Amino acid sequence: xxxxxxxxxxxxxxxxxxxxxxxxxxxxxxxxxxxxxxxxxxxxxxxxxxxxxxxxxxxxxxxxxxxxxxxxxxxxxxxxxxxxxxxxxxxxxxxxxxxxxxxxxxxxxxxxxxxxxxxxxxxxxxxx
Amino acid sequence: xxxxxxxxxxxxxxxxxxxxxxxxxxxxxxxxxxxxxxxxxxxxxxxxxxxxxxxxxxxxxxxxxxxxxxxxxxxxxxxxxxxxxxxxxxxxxxxxxxxxxxxxxxxxxxxxxxxxxxxxxxxxxxxxxxxxxxxxxxxxxxxxxxxxxxxxxxxxxxxxxxxxxxxxxxxxxxxxxxxxxxxxxxxxxxxxxxxxxxxxxxxxxxxxxxxxxxxxxxxxxxxxxxxxxxxxxxxxxxxxxxxxxxxxxxxxxxxxxxxxxxxxxxxxxxxxxxxxxxxxxxxxxxxxxxxxxxxxxxxxxxxxxxxxxxxxxxxxxxxxxxxxxxxxxxxxxxxxxxxxxxxxxxxxxxxxxxxxxxxxxxxxxxxxxxxxxxxxxxxxxxxxxxxxxxxxxxxxxxxxxxxxxxxxxxxxxx
Numbered sequence: 035x036x037x038x039x040x041x042x043x044x045x046x047x048x049x050x051x052x053x054x055x056x057x058x059x060x061x062x063x064x065x066x067x068x069x070x071x072x073x074x075x076x077x078x079x080x081x082x083x084x085x086x087x088x089x090x091x092x093x094x095x096x097x098x099x100x101x102x103x104x105x106x107x108x109x110x111x112x113x114x115x116x117x118x119x120x121x122x123x124x125x126x127x128x129x130x131x132x133x134x135x136x137x138x139x140x141x142x143x144x145x146x147x148x149x150x151x152x153x154x155x156x157x158x159x160x161x162x
Numbered sequence: 163x164x165x166x167x168x169x170x171x172x173x174x175x176x177x178x179x180x181x182x183x184x185x186x187x188x189x190x191x192x193x194x195x196x197x198x199x200x201x202x203x204x205x206x207x208x209x210x211x212x213x214x215x216x217x218x219x220x221x222x223x224x225x226x227x228x229x230x231x232x233x234x235x236x237x238x239x240x241x242x243x244x245x246x247x248x249x250x251x252x253x254x255x256x257x258x259x260x261x262x263x264x265x266x267x268x269x270x271x272x273x274x275x276x277x278x279x280x281x282x283x284x285x286x287x288x289x290x291x292x293x294x295x296x297x298x299x300x301x302x303x304x305x306x307x308x309x310x311x312x313x314x315x316x317x318x319x320x321x322x323x324x325x326x327x328x329x330x331x332x333x334x335x336x337x338x339x340x341x342x343x344x345x346x347x348x349x350x351x352x353x354x355x356x357x358x359x360x361x362x363x364x365x366x367x368x369x370x371x372x373x374x375x376x377x378x379x380x381x382x383x384x385x386x387x388x389x390x391x392x393x394x395x396x397x398x399x400x401x402x403x404x405x406x407x408x409x410x411x412x413x414x415x416x417x418x419x420x421x422x423x424x425x426x427x428x429x430x431x432x433x434x435x436x437x438x439x440x441x442x443x444x445x446x447x448x449x450x451x452x453x454x455x456x457x458x459x460x461x462x463x464x465x466x467x468x469x470x471x472x473x474x475x476x477x478x479x480x481x482x483x484x485x486x487x488x489x490x491x492x493x494x495x496x497x498x499x500x501x502x503x504x505x506x507x508x509x510x511x512x513x514x515x516x517x518x519x520x521x522x523x524x525x526x527x528x529x530x531x532x533x534x535x536x537x538x539x540x541x542x543x544x545x546x547x548x549x550x551x552x553x554x555x556x557x558x559x560x561x562x563x564x565x566x567x568x569x570x571x572x573x574x575x576x
Contacts, residue, residue, distance in 0.1 A: 050543055054206055062543070085289060085309030086205055092311075093206030112309040114185045118178055119311045123211050 037075050037102035041143040042066055045080035048087035048094075048113070057099035075147040076101040077138055081110035088116030095120035095128060103129040103149055105138060163319060171221025175315035179322065182312055188323030196280055197223065197317035198272045198297075200230040200289030201310045202259040203519065204252040212311060213258040216318070224320035227264040228272040230290045231459075232256035235514045235522075236268070237489060244521030256514075264317065268514035269488030271387070271459040273301060282409050285328055287316035291394035292387070292458045292536060298401035300386045302409035304328050307400045327401055333410060334419040335403050337367055341376030342430040349434070349572050351378055354553035356385040357535035360392025361437040362429055369398040373417035379406030384464055391458050392535035435573055441538040441551035444529035446566045448548065451528030453561040454517045455554065456486035457537040464554075465495050469503040471558040477508030478564030482524050489513040509561075518544050531566060533557045 043065050046052070051061035057072025072094075081087060081104075091113060094100040100120070104113055109132055117128045129149060141147060163176040183191060201209065233252025234242050242249050260266045265278075270290050272278045280286045280303035288297050288305040297303050306326040308316060316322045326332050339362075341350060349355050363372060374389075381404060393399035403411035411417035455468060468485060477483045485504060487495070492513050495501040501511060517523055518541040523530065530547045532538050533554040541547040552560065552568045559567040 049205070050540075085200060085291065085307060086203070087309070088312070089201070089205035089209050089310040092208040092212065096206070096208040096211065109185050111182055111185050111307075111312070114181060115178060115309060115312045118181045119212055120208070122174060122177070123208065123215060 036146040036148050037073055039141045039143055039145055039147050040069060040071060040074035040076050041141060042076065042078040045078050047081070047084040048090040049084040052090055052094065054090050054094040054097050054099055057094065071101045072099040074101050075103045075105060075141070075149070077105040077141050079107040081106060081113045085112055088112045088119065091116030091128065092120040092123065095124050095126050100126070100128050103131065105131045105133055105141070107135060107138065108132060169220035171216040171219025172318055174215060174219060175221060175318035178312055178315040179319050183323035183325070186323050186325040188325040190324050191321040192285055192324045192328060193320055194225055194285050194287045194316060194322055196225050196278065196284070196286045197227040197313060198230065198286070198288040198290060198293055199227055199259060199264055199313045199317055201314050202229050202232045202256050202268070204233045204248070204255045205310070209310070210251065210255055210258070213255060213262070216262060216314070217258060221262060221318045223263040223317040225317060226278070227317040228267040228269070228275065228278050229256070229259055229264050230268070231270050231515050231519070232268055233515060233520055235512055237513055241510070241512060241522050242520065243525065259314070262314070262318070267488060267490060269459045269490070270516065271461070271488055273297065274459070274461050274488060274491050287313060287322050289313035292391035294400050295390035295394045295402065296387055298327055298333070299390055299403065299408050300383060307398070333371060333401060334421065335371050335373035335417040336424040337370055337372040338414065338423045338426040339363065339366060339372050339374050339429055340426065342428040344431045345429070345434065346574070350376070352553070352572055353385060353388070354533070354572070355434070356388040357392045357533070357551070358434050358438045358441070359429070360389040361396045361441065361535050362433055363389065363402060364393040364395060364397025364399050366427060367393065367397055367399050367402065369400065371401050371403070373403040373405055373411055373414060375405045375414055377404060377407065381407040384461055387458065388535065392539070395536045395539040431574060435575065438551065438573060441535055442549060443542050444548035444550050446550060446568065449528045450481060450531060450560055450564065450566050451526050452482040452484065452523050452530045453557050454484050454486070454523070454530055454532045454537055455534070455557060456512070457516055457518065457532070457534035459491065460485060460487040462491050462494055462500070465491070465500050465504065467554065468509070468558065469500050471555060472504065472507035472509065475507060475562045477561050480564050481561050483509045483561040484512055484517050484522065485509050486512045486516055521545070523547070529566070531557050531560050
């Protein structure tokens with residue numbers, strides 16, 4: 035089954051921004067505070083980079099609360115590494131993709147997303 | 163390395179370095195001479211699973227490697243007030259990283275260790291945002307922002323992608339931030355300015371390289387450290403220049419690599435006052451419960467200044483005064499009697515961790531005062547503290563008197 039999109043209006047640092055135990059968005063300064071990232075295609079302009087976000091993403095994959103995919107407006111080394119480590123440890127791929135603003139605008143909050151149909155420049159889809 | 167000739171752990175590390183090269187568009191890898199690893203702070207079982215995978219695959223660091231703070235003070239474990247089961251996992255993670263061959267420094271200020279400081283131009287891989295900004299800006303050594311997992315992967319392989327701040331062209335300032343004429347000379351030469359200016363720098367620069375112009379030349383390291391830590395908290399700053407003080411900015415033209423700036427902006431007194439205001443989330447009249455100093459970990463010089471300010475005085479019985487530093491700096495401070503003077507005045511010394519990432523402070527409510535913009539920035543979210551920011555002297559005066567004391571005159575606030 036295709037996952038649903040969660041379109042965030044601002045970038046989110048997963049460290050301090052997502053509770054890996056529940057998948058909840060816990061950054062009190064974020065407009066979508068209280069949303070749940072678990073199993074969603076999370077679309078946001080940037081990863082707003084705390085370097086510990088890689089650990090939070092890997093921990094969310096371990097706990098089964100990770101997003102289905104992350105779609106960004108710019109490459110994010112930290113999230114890409116978190117995704118790569120989670121795949122190494124747990125065999126679960128959370129694709130981290132970069133799309134242009136126009137491509138991102140097509141994805142509407144709450145709608146189903148077919149990840150295989152995204153005409154994108156993948157930052158990473160898997161290690162192979 | 164990728165084939166696993168050096169073990170499965172090294173092969174895993176190399177796959178991560180290659181992934182990083184792909185994401186950053188690097189055409190080749192380069193050698194590094196040192197690493198500083200931030201992955202030793204516990205963020206859940208995945209962080210332990212990862213280091214266990216490296217250890218099972220017989221990985222060892224290939225370059226001299228220092229470790230960042232962890233979740234507990236291994237030398238003073240009684241200071242930890244949280245869940246002992248979590249403390250145990252945090253301690254195990256710190257130990258696992260040491261057993262990969264890294265030096266158990268457990269400090270966010272590895273630049274205070276004479277034998278761990280890279281020279282100008284040296285290619286290294288450092289984690290921890292304040293250390294990264296200090297390394298590039300103040301030491302003139304070269305690192306990108308190496309986050310969790312990738313920092314240790316670089317230490318194990320000794321290789322990083324040839325990208326970003328490892329390359330000369332990326333170190334050029336593109337933004338000039340000039341102190342406006344209304345910033346008074348006394349403030350330009352005050353310790354407390356630098357933490358506040360760092361908050362403005364982070365906001366304005368984001369992840370671009372900026373040059374700050376208009377400060378007296380030859381600024382001391384502790385001020386530049388406060389600037390770096392603050393800028394790396396409010397923004398993704400990995401490098402900046404301070405004209406006349408940092409090694410790649412003898413002149414503004416040098417910082418700009420003799421090219422025109424993309425933008426020039428003024429920083430006025432109002433900008434600084436408003437950044438200073440942002441760092442306090444509590445009101446001055448609220449009861450004070452604790453004072454936290456030493457974020458990032460205090461230098462020997464800073465410990466000496468705190469001890470001098472406390473001379474012939476005593477911390478108020480209702481106040482907890484906590485000073486964080488690295489275990490190696492503490493050892494020297496102990497030898498020189500500085501630590502004894504601090505303890506004698508009623509201060510508590512914390513190493514290996516920090517009071518905004520671990521449950522250390524007494525849970526008695528009230529507000530916490532700090533001279534660190536980084537502590538003020540993160541503590542409200544991390545540990546729910548209500549914070550008042552002040553100068554080091556304000557903080558010591560408050561710790562002694564038991565209530566918030568701030569000298570507002572230097573900010574032109576009556």
